[in-house]
Amino acid sequence: MPVFEYRALNEKGKRVSGIVDAESPVAARQKLRTSQIFPISINEISRLSDVTHHRSVSFLLSLFGRIRISEISITTRGLATLLSAGFPLVAALETLISQTKAPALKKALAKVKDLVVEGNSFAFALSQFPGAFSPLYINMAQAGEASGTLEIVLERLADMMENQLDLNNRIRNALAYPLFMTLLGTAVLFFLMTVIVPNIAAVFAEMGRVLPAPTRLLIAASNLIQSFWWLILILCFSGIMVFFRVKKSPHGRDFIDRMILRIPLIGFLVIRLSTARFARTLGSLLENGVPMLQALDIVQNIVGYTPISKAIKAGTKEIEKGSGLAEALASHGVFPNLFMQMLKVGEQSGKLEAMLKKTASIYEKEVTAQVTRMTSLLEPIMILVMGVIVGGIVLSICLPIFEMNQLVF
Numbered sequence: 076m077p078v079f080e081y082r083a084l085n086e087k088g089k090r091v092s093g094i095v096d097a098e099s100p101v102a103a104r105q106k107l108r109t110s111q112i113f114p115i116s117i118n119e120i121s122r123l124s125d126v127t128h129h130r131s132v133s134f135l136l137s138l139f140g141r142i143r144i145s146e147i148s149i150t151t152r153g154l155a156t157l158l159s160a161g162f163p164l165v166a167a168l169e170t171l172i173s174q175t176k177a178p179a180l181k182k183a184l185a186k187v188k189d190l191v192v193e194g195n196s197f198a199f200a201l202s203q204f205p206g207a208f209s210p211l212y213i214n215m216a217q218a219g220e221a222s223g224t225l226e227i228v229l230e231r232l233a234d235m236m237e238n239q240l241d242l243n244n245r246i247r248n249a250l251a252y253p254l255f256m257t258l259l260g261t262a263v264l265f266f267l268m269t270v271i272v273p274n275i276a277a278v279f280a281e282m283g284r285v286l287p288a289p290t291r292l293l294i295a296a297s298n299l300i301q302s303f304w305w306l307i308l309i310l311c312f313s314g315i316m317v318f319f320r321v322k323k324s325p326h327g328r329d330f331i332d333r334m335i336l337r338i339p340l341i342g343f344l345v346i347r348l349s350t351a352r353f354a355r356t357l358g359s360l361l362e363n364g365v366p367m368l369q370a371l372d373i374v375q376n377i378v379g380y381t382p383i384s385k386a387i388k389a390g391t392k393e394i395e396k397g398s399g400l401a402e403a404l405a406s407h408g409v410f411p412n413l414f415m416q417m418l419k420v421g422e423q424s425g426k427l428e429a430m431l432k433k434t435a436s437i438y439e440k441e442v443t444a445q446v447t448r449m450t451s452l453l454e455p456i457m458i459l460v461m462g463v464i465v466g467g468i469v470l471s472i473c474l475p476i477f478e479m480n481q482l483v484f
Contacts, residue, residue, distance in 0.1 A: 148236035155229035351438035358431030
């Protein structure tokens with residue numbers, strides 16, 4: 076749809092300017108007059124980049140990069156509730172702005188409201204802040220506006236974000252204890268190797284006796300850590316930086332993603348989690364009237380892993396040629412067999428959206444259960460490993476003492 080830049084007078088006679096999307100200049104003038112804005116001049120903007128330039132999006136993105144998905148979810152739920160209660164969109168946005176405590180989100184909502192007041196669609200206003208609102212969010216809002224069911228679409232968006240947050244929280248909670256134990260165990264080992272072992276080694280050195288091989292190895296490791304701990308930290312930090320830099324490049328990310336998918340258990344979880352995200356997002360988009368090809372273009376950018384994104388992209392091309400969704404995706408062998416079977420059933424029964432959501436729920440529960448099982452196994456394994464390491468350190472320290480006792484007796 077064409078976009079027009081305008082200069083106008085508002086109902087108080089004050090000069091205002093902005094942008095509006097409409098089919099023609101006449102339609103743009105009519106749209107503005109409906110909002111009590113009386114245009115003086117209207118000029119079509121040929122490129123979207125001109126719009127982003129006028130709105131200084133690059134600056135705004137730096138402001139809105141800190142907005143959390145939980146804040147967006149709460150705001151979406153509140154906006155849906157106000158619209159369902161009969162509030163006009165602008166009044167609902169004003170109410171939310173006054174209630175929002177997060178500064179970044181408050182600024183984003185204020186700018187969105189200003190754009191809507193200027194005569195732009197809600198979806199277009201959201202699209203000016205991609206750092207805050209995802210393509211999925213924007214496209215669903217656009218579909219809701221087109222169908223006149225914006226409040227219903229926002230309810231579904233809030234449900235979807237809350238489900239995603241709930242799943243993420245369950246996974247984080249399951250991994251919190253193993254991560255804590257790993258950090259605590261590392262700190263204990265560092266303390267033993269840099270404080271306890273050197274003091275005991277000094278005592279052994281005063282005796283002038285030949286120490287057992289395990290004890291000499293332990294002291295050598297302790298000296299290495301004491302002398303080069305800074306180098307170890309630099310190497311670890313450099314390794315992390317290199318990893319993230321490589322992951323930013325297309326080829327590097329593709330290689331890393333393929334390696335992750337091949338790791339036992341981890342690859343299993345990643346595939347099912349990505350499948351759940353794909354199914355729930357695609358189901359929500361289709362349910363809200365977004366065309367299949369457009370929905371697939373959106374979904375392929377949010378699954379999170381390159382091999383899966385490439386499979387969706389290749390499947391989209393096959394659908395353009397007339398293939399069904401299940402047939403197009405099955406040929407790439409990325410998705411689980413159960414998912415492909417449920418897709419076929421959904422297409423044949425005409426209930427694809429419902430089947431996609433049901434599949435997403437199945438895999439989300441499976442991922443949560445699998446993570447819980449893995450963490451329940453990790454806890455005793457970590458305790459066992461820590462026990463073996465600490466026991467080895469204690470044994471290496473005690474061996475010289477045992478030998479001295481044998482010489483005494």
